[in-house]
Amino acid sequence: MDKDKVVTIEDRIPKLKTQRKQKTNRRMIIYLSLFFLLILIFVYFQSGFSHIKKITVSGNENISDQAIIEAGKISAQSSFLNLSDVDIQKNILRMGEISSVDVHKKFYNHLLIEVKEYHRVGYLKDKGKYYPVLESGKLLKGIEKDSLPVNAPIIMDWKDRKLLKPMANELGKLTQGIVHRISEIHLDQESKDANRIILYMTDGYEVRSSITHFARKMESYPSIVQQLGPHRKGVINMDVSTYFHEFGNEEAPKSETDR
Template sequence: MDKEKVVTIEDRIPKLKTQRKQKTNRRMIIYLSLFFLLILVFVYFQSSFSDIKKITVSGNENISDQAIIKAAKISPHTSFLNLSDEDIRKGILKMGEISSVDVHKKFYNHLIIEVKEFHRVGYLKVNGKYYPVLESGKLLAGMKKGSLPVNAPIITDWKDRKLLKPMAKELGKLTQGITHRISEIHLDTESKDDNRIILYMTDGYEVRSSITHFARKMEAYPSIVQQLGPHQKGVINMDISTYFHEFGKEEAPKSETDR
């Protein structure tokens, strides 16, 4: 048998030294990497690199981007990593004109805010001034002098403001085709029922109904008018039962524009 190869301690010492040196170097690299990483994180948070670089607002029609950003309490120097999606949502929803908010973050430091506004369903006329009415029942600030309402009916002679919210809710359920055919909405002051309303339509008809289930009742309006024909004008009663009363020679719809 061959003699077993014997390795003396003197032969192993250089190899052990090399292994220890390699371990020490690896530890040093790890420590230095962590140190520089901490420095980079510190520099990132203390410099403009962590600031928001871009804000995109979408879904708004009546409210400006700047007004939404202001409500969210965001400035150009706000740290991107410190942004709270929930705080942004709460801040914007306080505006009242906004029904929902979605917040997204994208690389690099890009904040996306998607909003959904309550629709304008009418304009309340008070002392010659028009106040936009949202489907939530909230009133916006009055329009500038000389500005006229478009694409929504004028709500006038509306002394009981408590009825404005349910009326707005019903208007919000209507299709645009029917909404655009309503010129004015009045409370029926001659009726003992507070919910009774009178509508003056753009096609010359007068509609008498009630706020309760108003949107559901008005679904039948286009088909009723189609059956009556273009020259037969009068009052369409749309309540418990639907019936038509033609204007007499001395009768005519008395809207605000006729007064």
């Protein structure tokens, strides 16, 4: 064996010591890094740096930003990283006025809440108060007549509340142009069919129809009125077949509300 290639144990000891020291130093650096990282995490969660810095609510028209934030159980002291998107969505959806919620987290500690509201399709008059009706059929807190918008129909004498939801659903399918032309909606008390309704329109016509497929039937209302012309007023029956009965010399029926 070549003696020049033989490395004695005395020659290897300094090298082994150096390698062992390097490994020890690396371990120490790793442990110190983990230690300081844990301290930083602890300080972050215990300080204001972890709190929400900004909340943006969008898509709401009838409900205030603050009401939605409170419903989501969010406060300025909430930890941004600990917030659960799913919990916020569930909490806000408990509000009857909200149909959908999307929650997004953005840098830096910015919470974005996008909501979609159910549309208000009319106002139910009951015992002198007016209750906003959502397209879902839910009633909101009653308001006084002075607060009513002029372009929303009033639902009058609606004794069968079970029919309110299907009526609201149908109103939600109408275009705003048609909704704004409806002054009042009544159940037809003289009909044996509980679904029969009478509408008083802002342009002087009376419409008789039924709740079933009401939105589809009303699609043709603007074209019917256009064909009749501005001087012919009467009853437009929109059911299985559509026909028009002109008012006679007697005074045309009037709606009950003074809009």
